[in-house]
Amino acid sequence: MCNARAHLEEQISRQDLSDSEKFQQYMIYLKYEQSSGDPGRVQLLYERAITDFPVSSDLWLDYTQYLDKTLKVGNVVRDVYSRATKNCPWVGELWVRSLLSLERSRASEEEISTVFEKSLLCAFSTFEEYLDLFLTRIDGLRRRILFSGEVEGVLDYSLIRETFQRASDYLSEQMKNTDGLLRLYAYWAHLEQSMGKDMVSARGVWERLLKISGAMLEAWQSYISMEIELDHINEARSIYKRCYSKRFTGTGSEDICHAWLRFEREYGTLEDFDHSVQKVTPRLEELRLFRSQQESKSLPESADQKEHSVKKTGREKRKSDSNISYEQSPAKRQKHAPQKPKKVHDKEKRQVQNLAEENEGRETKQTVEEQPKKQPIKDAVPGRTKGFTDECTAFLSNINLKATYEDLRRFFSDVGGVSSIRILHDKFTGKSRGLAYVDFIDDEHLAAAVAKNKQMFLGKKLSIARSNPKQRKDSSGERAPTEQAQSHQQTGNAGTSASKESSIETSKQSRGRGDSVQLKGKNTFAVPRNVRPLGFPAIKPKTEEGEDLKPKSNDEFRKMFIKKD
Structure with a gap:
């Protein structure tokens, strides 16, 4: 026996071991002694261990x-x-075991009460430990009252009620709306009804709990369960009438309504069931609408936060580098080749400036969900870059104004290949204009997306077309309108565009053939820059010295302006 323990004794006697390592060696030694089955040797080894580690709560718990x-x-x-409670008074489990040990050894009520009062003076880490201590004391009192013939003296139920009252006063504020407090009050009400034979006091216990934790669905359900178990149907029904309109966490409000209906099916008359349906139905409808509103609010809020962050990032980028400009609409795009300065009419200047500001604001409202991963393409003018090439882009119109990026992404989920989404917003209101650009990774996905043209999307028939940003020219040499020009015409600017095109056509004819031209109509402010105002000749005639001083006849004036074939 000595040889079998020599190695273990050597390990716990080493001086170079740390405390944790030495404690571990003690536990190995104890397991070996417990396997040999000699309680005396195990107890002695425990005593040696607590001599080296007197404040180790794990060791005291294992020992006891x-x-x-x-x-x-x-x-x-x-x-x-x-000794354990003196060395580790902050461990509530040791005090609980101590009370149980005193009860097993048939200790007197005075001795048990003394230990319990000492335990209440200690500082435990959690309130659950105090609750466990109170419940252990109440358990002991209940057993001693029910089996009073086995102990000296006769105890009264008033001592249990007093202990419950102390526990409630001490723990109610700190353990509000917790399962532990519900467990304490449910136990109290049960003993009031079974041992105290006082149903009024039992109901009073539940009413007190509802004042403290009335927002707990479990408290109301436990109260109702007690009344149903005692066959007090009318009392249970009155509790349902009190709580069915209250708001509980999660789905508790709906659960209590359905529980009332189930209760009336099983215990009530047809009139009682009809009355419960009449009360519960509008309440359930109200809860359903409330849930749907909460869900609808949560989705736009997350989308708005993401959109706001993207907007802020875009504004910061534009402020940090004013030289970088993205691809602009046809109304604002200018030729890169140098031009000679030309005189422009004041009205024309204001119109062009307003149109440019409007397009600039429209571009500002465009938000990009995902920045394209492609490198920016260099423009013809040094220092300028284009943010979006629109090489594989679909142009969407007639979009529901409430549509978000996620809605569009789900719409094209069967197509796939979506790289980014841009929804156009109004300059002043910030609301969607019903227009968007969707970038795809290749032409194959773009063709599949265009094939979904005229499909229903959020209650509206969606129009999808391939975006063509290149500056196409028609047979007369003028640019064809692009998507943004078409959307501009849809918002009510068709008249202005038509007048501008007629002015351009008139200007071309005057430059090409040199015929006499007379501009008609009131929209002369929309005349292009290379057309001079009315009353001025297109080309100033050259004059010889002194020729301008001589008066000219009608034939001479006619020769100046009309070119003979």
């Missing part, structure tokens, strides 16, 4: 547990618990 299972000698176990 072994004594409760194996030794069961009243005086020895009581002494160990006394």
Whole structure:
């Protein structure tokens, strides 16, 4: 036996071991002694261990547990618990075991009460430990009252009620709306009804809990369950009428309504069931609408936050680098080749400036969900870059104004290949204009997306076309309108565009053939820059010296302006 333990003794006696390593060696040694089955040797080894580690709560808990299972000698176990609570008074489980040990050894009520009062003076880490201590004390009192013939003296139920009252005063504020407090009050109400034979006091216990934790669905359900178990149907029904309109967490409000309907099916008359349906139906409808509103608010809020961050990032980028400009609409795009300065009419200047500001604001309102991963393409003018090439882009119109990026992404989920989405917003209101650009990774996905043209999307028939940003020219040499020009015409600017095109055509004819031209109509402010105002000749005739001083006849004036074939 000595040879078998020599190595273990050597390990716990080493001086170079840390405390944790030495404690681990003690536990290995204890497991070996417990396997040999000699309680005396195990107890002695425990005593050696607590001498080296007197404030180790794990060691005291292990020691007392072994004594409760194996030794069961009243005086020895009581002494160990006394030392354990003195060395580790902050461990509530040690005090609970100490009370149970005193009850097993048939200790007097005075001794048990003294230990319980000492435990309440200690500082535990959680309120659950205080609750466990109170419940252990109440359990002991209940057992001693029910089996009073086995102990000296006769106890009264008033002592249990007093202990419950102390626990409630101490824990109600700190454990509000917790399962632990519900467990305490449910136990209290049960003992008031079973041992105290006082149904009024039992209901009073539940009413007190509802004042503290009335927002707990479980408290109302437990109260109702007690009344149903006692066959107090009318009292249970009155509780349902009090709580069905209250708001509980999660789906508790709907659960209590359905529970009332189920209760009336099983216990009530047809009139009672009809009355419950009449009360519960509008309440359930109200809850359903409330849930749907909450869900609808949560989705736009997340989308708005993401959109706001993208807008802010875009504004910061534009402020940091004013030289970089993205691809502009045809109304604002200018030729890169140098031009000679030309005189422009004041009205024409204002119109062009307003149109440019409007397009600039429209571009500002465009938000990009995902920045394209492609490198920016260099423009013809040094220092300028284009943010979007629109090489594989679909132009969407007639979009529901409430549509978000996620809605569009789900619409094209069967197509796939979506790289970014741009929804156009109004300059002043910030609301969607019903127009968007969707970039795809290749032409194959773009063709599949265009094939979904005229499909229903959020209650509206969506129009999808391939975006063509290149500056196409028709047979007369003028540019064809692009998507943004078409959307501009749809918003009510068709008249202005038509007048501008007629002015351009008139200007071309005057430059090409040199014929006499007379501009008609009131929209002369829309005349292009290369057309001079009315009353001025297109080309100033050259004059010889002194020729301008001589008066000219009608034939001479006619020769100046009309070119003969």
